[in-house]
Amino acid sequence: MDYLQWNNRIAAHFFNEERARCNVYLYVTEELINRLGFHEQVNCQDFIRAIKKGPSCFLERYPNIFRTALALKDLDQWRFRKLNYPPYIGYLAFLVLAASHDDFASKNYRKRLNFLLGENEKRQHPDFHRMLELWDDLENWANQEKGEEWGSFQKITILKHPHVGLIYGQTLLTEQEIKVLPTIFDAANLLPNSSISEQNLAKLLIEKGNKILNKRTIRLLESGINNEFCQALLNIVLEELAKWDGTGEFLSENGTLIYRCLLGFSAKWDRTAQILKLQVRCKIGKNFPEKGLSFDDKYFCEPESKNWSTPISINLSQYWQTGFELKSSDQECQFKLYPSKVRLLISGSGEGLSGLIEYSKLLPNIPFYLIVHQSCSHHIEQWGKSDCKEFEKVEINQGLPPGWNFYKAEAALRDTLKDQYPILAFPTTIKLNLEGGIRLEKGNEFFAFAPPKFILESGNESTTVQGYFNETLLNLEYQNGIYTLPLNTPTHQKIE
Template identity: 25%
Template sequence: MKYLQWNHIIGEYLFNQNMANREVLLYVTQKEISELGIIKFNIATEKESWADFCKAIKGDFPETSSKIHFIDKFLVVANKWKSFERIVFELNKNEDLKIDSISIYHPDNKIVYPFYLAYLIILIIPLTDNVNEFRANSFFPPLNNFLQKNGITNKRIGTIQEIDWVWNNLEKWSKEHYKTDLGYFTERRLGNHNWVYVNKAFSQCLLTPKNIRDIPNIFWKSDIAPNSIIPEKQFQRIITLYGVSQAGFSPRIISIVADEENPLRKVIIDIVKREYINWKGDVIEYDEDDKISTPKSGWVYATLLSAFNLNKADESFNHFYYLFSPYDFPDELHLDGNEVLNSGNGYSKPLAIKFNQSLNLKDDQNKWKASTTKNEIIIYTSGLYFGLPADNFIETDKISKRSQMYLLCSDSKKQSIEEWGSNFKKGDFNYIDFDKVPTGFNLFKFKNPPHSHPTEEILRITTKKKLEFRGGIRIKNRGYLKNLLPKIYIDGADGTENVFLEYSDTNQRISLCQNSVIPEEFIIPDSVICNQNFLVKIENENIVNSELPYQIIDIDFNPLDIVNENLTKRNCFGEISDSSDEFYVTGSNTTYNEWKRQASCSMPFFSNSYVSSQFFINNNQFELHKGNLILQILTMKRNLKFQEFSDIIDSIENIENFWGLSKFQQSPKYIKQTAISFYDYLGYLDYDYFLDKITINKPQFVIIPSKYSLKAILIGGHSKSFIENLQEICNIHEVNLEIIPQNKQLEIYYLPDLIRLTPANCNNCTYAWKKLQRIAGDLNIEFRITEKPIPQPQIIQFGLQDFSETIEGYKKNILANKFIEKPNYEWARKVFDINQLKFVKDTTEIDKNLSLQEYYVRYQYTHILWLDGKSYEVDRNWGKFLILSEKNKNIIYYNINTEELAIPKYIQLPRLIAESIMLLSGEAPYYKNINIDGSNLIYQFYQNVPKIFAENLFKKFNQNIQFKSDW
């Protein structure tokens, strides 16, 4: 292969969209390069691939040859890049430029990577392949040995000064040309005058990928929780103590970290800090081949943040803690007897616990641990910074230049703090002599600090103002959706800044208003210009990251943007379908050859007693808030992960606060899991738990049962403008459109309004559904018609239910295909209780004849059915119905009068059946506590269920039909 082809794949390997806004280290090994050649060029072996790469480096580039010096060849390639960089990025010429018949653009992503990348990593590989041997004062011997060994050059290298400029050029390329969208490179200037050039290569390869992967083991061994406030000296200490044993650091790395004069020390500590910031608390163990991973523990780690308020009436200091975790709190979380309730934004409500820096609390039932930060100096800021009450002051790691703050320090630090405080203006630094201040500690109040503390890291004032975007809905790297605008936070702001947005194309400015209570926060106005790049600037001041353009994006919804091919294909069990399967379900639609059988249940959908409806002009307002706003955001994103869905709901809840006001107090974790199931089964999207994949369905009309008319509901993604367009067209065709909120009891789940359509002024069902067909054609709405035995809309609910497997079929499937031998994580196990109809903690020996176990490991559920001494992995919902079938326990009820189906709250229908039942009304089931046969349980009530659908459901699950005339 030619040199540029190798450069393309190396560039893509290092810099790609998955690395957006993340730092890229050039740590590459010979093995990785060889594997790239096999994957990208179909080269047979690693040996042949490496030989081909070395051949390209030796001279396979115009104006180079194997006869000229390696550094001279490097310069030829680098200088060629300089000329093409100007053509592409300054003159903006987009023609397909080529070198040696190879396009300078990557063939797949059309990105122009710097031509010198492959040469640059030649400086790195000798270090990465000998990581335990090279020394900072011995760069050139291993490099020259490497070049000679691989036949790249026989001429020795004694300096790399001539090509030193490429490090800065690579940083410019990643940050200015590609705006960090592919990741960013940082030229690290470490300042040692003895090796000012080679240290840039060293900075890229101090830690191996395996070292970095295993860094969480250091945190685990150190017994520190994620999201704690850890000073640099503590990072240095834990690296020194545990770096070798827990992360495989070489002794040379430990000696660098211990040497405070070594400039490489900060590089290593910064990498460990970065991994700590991203650490969620889990630790993974690998086998000898580094392939099989298992969780080291099922515990979830959270942080206890010190907090207090002051009672000025009796001059007392009232201390408590907030629990913080990026993970939603489970139901009934109790840390050593302290009940943990959600407050929002990842914080709990206050925990009435006295100040104690040695706290290590746990909940054995839910496997949660929490610990405090052990610092001699703690600074506190108003809870407003974190969406908490203003009078509650919470532990933080940043000093505000303007806001009122507090400081708690140990006796040993008191003199140093008072000396620092003596430099403040009068009244800006005060000792607070209140009762109940922790013994051995001292409380100070301060604001407007004149300068940093000379020695205490936590009391450093930010000298360079730094830009951050907080909150909002991100559509792409530095692109935010207008529906929910982010806030601009400027770390180090003092409240005097004139902050504005400057648009790149027009030079137009929009001034930002400062948050009245958080001086570092600035508000983007609703009148912001959309879909144009802007820079955030401060008048007459510099700000870090101000060179990066941002966008506020306002995009409208087009049904053609949603492609069915992105949806997961499912088999009759609701599982991911094999690619060879002829019949399957995608979204809410069944592809199979049994549609003629829908005639058996068509009567409730296409009434023979049709009564024409009167038409009313559609002028109901579709309010873009709550669930409607969430669905519009999901529709704009189209494909996302569950964490994004969770973040969107959190953003709306911060505004609406339904969870806090609801009388049904449930954990955010349960609410979100229930909400995503409702969004799925109501036909708006398809959610696959195992793939962590959410895909929006195309808008579609679905016929629902109606006694005297024909009715349909709208499912799939949609937006406010789409609904308004639908209303206009419905007015033209005389179709009544209703906008119906979901049951008020369910508002905590933030569900969209139901859109229900009833064609008016029609003589029969055929005339009515053909009106809907015309509307669907006008707006690209899916509306499926079956031709046999007569042309008629598909009864989507019938297809889902008919295609779905029976409980006997599911049992046969698991016996044949789902046998599994799984470690018994006792700490993660719950057992399905046949009487309570839910999973409960049970430490007794497993009943291997018949039982259903639930395991929660690494934030994922696994369900194991024991049957006749063997264990099988099962779907949670199928597994419950299977064990109910084996024990002949009937739990489903049907009311003929109200056409409601009642199922216990914790017994969920398998996904295809659940969707088939919920789409009969388009409404989520409501909950009611009822007494049946002397037992009080909460039941979920599915509405508008024709008797034939109820009967078919009972047959599917071997449930004896149980009728009720009232509840």
């Protein structure tokens, strides 16, 4: 195949509508290249030949592949020619291919690169450092110009090895490994978006992923969190955990695929009568049937908001500590209630629901509520008095099962109980969630009458959100941890 054919074949594999708003890593292996060329009966050797030859549209021969790649970036203003993909992706894929054989031994990279090019292993490449221009351009194209419609490209920079490390950063986890991460999260009873230390996460991945992660990955995890490459890998996993909504396809005990959702609680608190009305809901995902699901031919629910189903008329209070699983009547979906002695609730307004909803991470300086088993109440009350603002126990006359207490607080100031109760840990990374709104397509364009709201997740209370258009500051409204665009927000313009 011609170089541009290879380029487009590789690009389409990584960037497409199914990857909308998903993280994309350009992890290219010989097996992948062989698979992409299978129907044309060509393999990785043909790809390398095309890389060395360059695109047939070039009449001029460049002195090396790096000059060719840079020339493709400026190919007759390819953006104005409306090419589907940047024409230099094939060369970035080749650079990653040269790194996919090593155990992150960057000192061997040049030797491997020259071997694939059929050149002397000691040869230097003075234009190699300029490949950073292509990585930056790809990031801008995928995330800004395409608005993440075909995926969000993640450029991993490892400081001690700025150029080679960036390439190895694409090879930390394969596509298949990223796909099975929810299985590991589920096996470890990790809640979506939950906080966990790097040390504990590494141990968990080794223990629960030993049979499903590549040996190369396990060896990197065993090298310890002081290894920069290990830290970068754990950051990817933390990002995937933060994006995971608890749903996904899992193998059942008999080997069939089932779709799994989380069960969570919503609550309405009658402050006058001190009655708490708790309801069970499904935390739904993109594969949740629009027509709804029935359970044991007794219960039924359907989508109510982007993230939650309508309430299910089932009492699970006896399972709060032990956990519970429920299957749909067709046996194709499974719903799981995670066991916990401390359940955290926040305002549901950010997700389009009235009342309170169960949440999996404590956010500083935001009102929250706790349902706590009496065996933990002493620790929680001590923490509330010393590390929270306006923390108090609320006497509930009706709605709580025996042995449980209800608390409210204006804000958490410190997360000193995070080791005993991970759900009471502040976020370890900064994340801005878009909640609600109606998208035009799969990217980040919204109808003006239904813009999204923004929820900031950060363990640093000094972190705030600002919005700009054309360098003009927007006056974002802020209440209960939710940022809202003003009514006069300009349309048909990018807001950053």
